[in-house]
Amino acid sequence: MANIPENLRYTKDHEWVSVDGDSATLGITDYAQNSLGDVVYIDMPRVGDKFGAHEAFGSVESVKAVSEVFTPIAGEVSEINEGLNDSPEKVNSDPYGAGWMIKVKMDNAGAADALLSADEYEEYLSTIG
């Protein structure tokens, strides 16, 4: 059973979002990291890059696949998790903690409210098996 913390918001692309004021922290969910397998590389954006909602901001490469990661909310990248350059496996071991990927300064602070709650994401996971 995938770990789905109550306090986060989720997308159907299996990203999670944690909101603090107008700043959002993004990563991929426990379900996503488990599906990908061992993550070996993460292609990150740069601080200052701007993304619209649902745009790919980078990609996660595992031993068996490459998947793009999408930001569900529009904004500007304010920080990236440099630690993942040397230790991409943190995405596997601690997807909601040390495995966070980027922080985004949201164009619209309320944008994350429209995303899935933990219950809704869990419900979604049950429908895709």
Place this chain on the structure above:
Amino acid sequence: MRYIPNSPEERAEMLATIGLNSAEELFRSIPKDVRLQRALNVTDPLAESEVIASLETMAAKNTGATKSSFIGAGVYAHYSPTVVDHLIQRSEFFTSYTPYQPEISQGTLQYIFEFQTLICQLTGMEVANASMYDGSTATAEAYLMARRVTRRDKIVVGRSVHPEYREVARTYSKHNDSEIVEIGYDETGRITGLEELDDKTAALVVQSPNFFGCIEDLKALADAAHAVGALFVVVVTEAISFGLLRSPGVCGADIVVGEGQSFGIPMSFGGPHVGLFAAQEKYVRQMPGRLCGIAYDKNGKRGFVLTLSTREQHIRREKATSNICTNQGLIALAATIYMETMGKRGLQEVAAQNAQKAAYSAKQIASVDGFSLPFSAPHFNEFVVRGPRPAVEILERLRTQNGVLGGLALSKYFDGHDNDFLVTVTELNSKQQIDALTNALKKADGW
């Protein structure tokens, strides 16, 4: 590919099975207006003896390969040990394509790994790929890679980079929003115009020895590129120069691309040749092409694998680093066998012979009345000669009167160089040939 012959009866049977009357009907789903509405313009079938006779007639037209020649400019006449051609004709090598199921192609992967290793050693780079089509496409890929690494769009390239390489790279870049700025050369023959470098520049692209044969001051150019945060890309068309000159990597190159034809590959009327592509390891994920690596199985046994394939288009589709999904396998093998046969000392010896014979030729030709060397920078095995009349006239005269291909007229590519021609001297040019060229030029005033 297997040749599977079938008789008219068998073809009729196959068509009947799928309910068609003719092979032509196989194509009926293709709209008529995009189909060729006539027979292909090819000759009727020939008997084997006729095929051989016709190929021999074509080959006989290639008189350039049999003449005393001082033409280089990107394709060079060098000695190739017999073992190179002999070994590549083994069917395990000769018929195999780039490995798409790599694990079962250990022999192929091993020579690719050796090729990459040798190219790294020669270029002074940390990673080399399994090869590109040729030097020009490798150069074009370096433009693209530099833009990915720096996320900048401006490429500053010397006009002393091979004109055909620049043209191919321009074609590659035509629809991708890059800005290509060409910079010139000074009276020494070296690159100039570095004031074009700025904080929008993705790469400074320099050839050394350059198209005029001049050896560039790579260290200073690397510093200039790095000062604005651009990558320094070094192009090498004459791979034998690696045997004598300090490697581009030692001089600060970030990407080294080039042509490997000099490593035992026949001139072959311009191809197939083999592109070299090497870079610093920190940029490996932005590199184009196939990469072979070493891995160990659970018993600790060594094996060869294709690695970092997620850069490639069969996995990454439109996000791939390149649309090359293959390599110049057989030619890379020939280059590998050449390098391993010659060895370090052999390559140094060939390079030294090239440099010495070219130096002797330059001195001899410069001593002829009316002839001079317009560029003063040091050269390797090519140099520009300025004559007393248009170079095309001089070269035509040498060809028809003396049976010598005296060089390449620069007017083919450059304005303002009507009297200049590029002379290339390799280890295959004997002293007699060099002296004969010099003597023929002595008469130029009286033509």
